[in-house]
Amino acid sequence: MQQNKGRHLEKKLSPSKEEYLKAIYKLSERNQFVRSIDIAVYLGVSKPSVHNAVTALQEEGLVVKPLGGEIQITEEGRKQGxxxxxxxxxxxxxxxxxxxxxxxxxxxxxxxxxxxxxxxxxxxxxxxxxxxxxxxx
Missing domain, CATH: 1.10.60 (Diphtheria Toxin Repressor; domain 2)
Structure with a gap:
């Protein structure tokens, strides 16, 4: 963990979004692409919950998920994760x-x-x- 003095403050994610991002980050260390079902199992949540969270993280520019495709973490998402x-x-x-x-x-x-x-x-x-x-x- 490095201190980030002198840098602009990044928009703070909600605790829920942070948990999803952390899960995607950890799962992406094993495979470049992450499936929604893997996140659901890892966090013990429903696939619709994963869908909503991934959509929100995609709007933040932290993940990319093509329609019907697997989730890929962005460089910024990897950094924050x-x-x-x-x-x-x-x-x-x-x-x-x-x-x-x-x-x-x-x-x-x-x-x-x-x-x-x-x-x-x-x-x-x-x-x-x-x-x-x-x-x-």
Whole structure:
């Protein structure tokens, strides 16, 4: 996670859109093209919900889905998906490493927290974890 001072602020996605983007990002790491059914299964949602979310993400320029085709993440979508995923991982790691929260709870809480915590706070957590890691070695 890198701090983005001095850059224009990107339009903030809703927590729901972030979850769909994160899912598409993760699934696209395995295959270049992602099927709606794969997203539905991954998130445990209906195909109509996926359709609505993908339409909204396409309007944001984060994914491309030709009519009847498979979903492909754009470069901007990949960038934002990677950032959301990194934010989740940093928070999760902090909860496990520093707070002794079990893995399942840490994952569930990090998923909620990633949508409301500032980039500056996540950057500070990342610095803290790096310093802690250096101290432990």
């Amino acid at each position: 990677k950032a959301v995923t990194a934010k989740f991982q940093i928070i999760r790691q902090f909860l496990i490493t520093c707070c002794n929260v079990n893995d399942m709870t840490a994952s569930a809480d990090a998923c909620k927290m990633e949508h409301i915590i500032s980039d500056d706070a996540v950057f500070a957590l990342e610095k803290y974890l790096s310093a802690k890691e250096d101290d432990d070695t």
